[in-house]
Amino acid sequence: MDNDVLRQAPLFSSLDDEAATALGNSMAETTLRRGDVLFHEGDSGDKLYIVTEGKVKLGRSSSDGRENLLAIMGPGQMFGELSLFDPGPRSATVTAVTDATFGSLSHDDLLKWLDGRPMVARGLLSQLAGRLRKSNDVVADLVFSDVPGRVAKALLDLADRFGRTADDGVHVHHDLTQEELAQLVGASRETVNKALADFASRGWLRLEPRSVVIMDLERLSRRAR
Amino acid sequence: MDNDVLRQAPLFSSLDDEAATALGNSMAETTLRRGDVLFHEGDSGDKLYIVTEGKVKLGRSSSDGRENLLAIMGPGQMFGELSLFDPGPRSATVTAVTDATFGSLSHDDLLKWLDGRPMVARGLLSQLAGRLRKSNDVVADLVFSDVPGRVAKALLDLADRFGRTADDGVHVHHDLTQEELAQLVGASRETVNKALADFASRGWLRLEPRSVVIMDLERLSRRAR
DNA sequence: TGGCCGTTGTGAGCCAGACCACGGCTAGGA
């Protein structure tokens, strides 16, 4: 297991060395190739996963086949915990956006950790609370912002988590097609493309396949609010 | 304190008598009149509340003054816990929709309960997980469903929680104006009104001030999906 | 090296739903 990344994961950052090592040992490792599905919406399952490398998308699809992405998760982030604490089938499909590896923990194993160590419980609670807050923000954006605004916001979020600052701007290799970006902001691919083209024509960013270079963070942020 | 309602609250349903009584004693009671605000979005505060009587709305407002309701909370439901585990200002404004009373618990008091009793931690986790699942559902609805569909879904949810079955249908005294209902589903009052009028003209329900009587649950449910 | 499939760019038309403008109804207060 890649203990370094696990140690940095928000959930375990408060553990001491000995506890972290023990935890690392009780986790199993999984690997996926780009496009592989880890589990489907509706599956049963009670494992929690932490990304150690790569990116995944959490998505759900409507009865008529349209898709919607709830989140993109990168190294250090946790998912699959809903089915643990609120028993029921998986509420989203998880697909690898790049080749990716995860550590996983089963329900029973996690409970052992929970009962003894209040700090783990608090870590989980704050993790869930953060997710809930974010989800509420997404709701507000869907209600209040137009598509270009939501695209700008999504780019800023991706930049924040996956961006590398260079002298010509912030390089964001988000690894998403415009179709996926559209599903993430809840809009059509065409509209997202037009918003991106508009931002590019204003000189706020440069478009590259599955990535963007943000050249004017300031203006982009202003458009996002 | 109204211990009966607290005992029924999902959060504490797993506690034994002695623990529940002790907990009840460590909670303070608050009362509000219809329209009163408990706290505003952006306020600081670290109290968690549980509704013992009445209803409140959790809302947020955009920079240009428009409003959006995240949820309606009734007896037994908990709110305000986000600021506890994910420190930061309150993320929503809480307003009483009817006269209402609450039990409240401060951060410090809650932590005492948490560390000793794994069951309380699990209760909180499952509570939060349920909320997150619901919030994700709302996102999906905003992306996939049209306004009438979202209105139908909201009515069914309210019926489920506040409805009383009588021989002429399910009476739902939701205590919301159509304006508030509109904010809850993320639409304009006019559109919501037209959707309701349409449902009524089909004989699926009867409209009354701040309440509806659902006469054909079957059809309404079908319209909601 | 040519064909093909996944992805990106862009224009045209259409429609759900926001916004605007009323008019009527009811409840509570002077």
Place this chain on the structure above:
DNA sequence: TCCTAGCCGTGGTCTGGCTCACAACGGCCA
């Protein structure tokens, strides 16, 4: 008893964004 302030009901107009349609551009495999 009247007057005012919220609500509720319903039309008309306008537009953001979805759908459809099609072209251009790689990469990748045969």
